[in-house]
Amino acid sequence: MKLLVVDDEKAMANAIRDNLEYEGFQIDCAYGGQQALDRLLAEKYHLVVLDVMMPDLDGFQVLEQVRANNDHTPVIFLTARSAEADKLRGLGLGADDYVVKPFSILELVARVKAVLNRTTPQAEIKSLQLGDVRIDFMKLTVESGGQTEELGRYEADILRLLASEPGRVFSRTDILDQVWGMAAFPTNRTIDNHIVKLRQKIEPAPKEPRYILSIYGKGYKLFPTA
Structure with missing residues (x-):
């Protein structure tokens, strides 16, 4: 570059x-x-x-x-x-x-x-399958059990970032830099709130997450799935 x-x-x-x-x-x-x-x-x-x-x-x-x-x-x-x-x-x-x-x-x-x-433009992830849940990043929707729910922009950007390297732990600083940048002034709590909303939409049991895992003191990662 x-x-x-x-x-x-x-x-x-x-x-x-x-x-x-x-x-x-x-x-x-x-x-x-x-x-x-x-x-x-x-x-x-x-x-x-x-x-x-x-x-x-x-x-x-x-x-x-x-x-x-x-x-x-x-x-x-x-x-x-x-x-x-x-x-x-x-x-x-x-x-x-x-x-x-x-x-x-x-x-x-x-x-x-x-x-x-x-x-920098990268190979864009257009969709993601997590168990029975399908995320469409183009339409910003979550489909599960015949039901469709809207996905917020920042929720989608966070999930796409985690999905770009499944298994990698992204710190809150990584997420702030790569999702928000300097266009706004979010806090770590902002990220946590978006993670909570994401889990409510894609996790079978949001309080016992299977896909978006918290790594204590480090950040979040997307659990690798088949």
């Missing part, structure tokens, strides 16, 4: 580049807002790590012009600013995440992977 790293501090940009290249990504660097905008108008990237505070065009201006060009490349803002108003402004312009300096490079790499996981 090809990523663009933008920061007017060359040492910072190059350090981020080196670490992301170590993770297997192809990286281009831009050392100013105008240079970044020129690259984004000329080339396609899977994601942009974009510094906010730059002397020519700041990150907000770059993103605003990119989105005005109908370019929806995922963007992670990188900045020393931590004010809530700046975060909300970034989200309003269409940013996908926001990392405040100083930061751990491991945190940035993890956020890059999380944003890519939820924004």
Whole structure:
């Protein structure tokens, strides 16, 4: 995957580049807002790590012009600013995440992977069979015993995520990052409530779940089924 790293501090940009290249990504660097905008108008990237505070065009201006060009490349803002108003402004312009300096490079790499996981088209799971229950992700329905029930959007996204790797334990942070991202401000309790609703719709005995299992202190997994 090809990523663009933008920061007017060359040492910072190059350090981020080196670490992301170590993770297997192809990286281009831009050392100013105008240079970044020129690259984004000329080339396609899977994601942009974009510094906010730059002397020519700041990150907000770059993103605003990119989105005005109908370019929806995922963007992670990188900045020393931590004010809530700046975060909300970034989200309003269409940013996908926001990392405040100083930061751990491991945190940035993890956020890059999380944003890519939820924004990169993958082989879509269209349906799922759990015992006598059939989930249709296209229609957002659950069919069981001749009855059909609607499936909420977030319920479907959580279940699809769990079904993407049956047996893998997804932490609540994994689910928050890959289902909600920064478009909202959900809590762990929000996830738990959606899991409860899911179990009520797909489990034969919701209080004794067979398919969506809780792993104490870790998260949730979908029990592998035939």
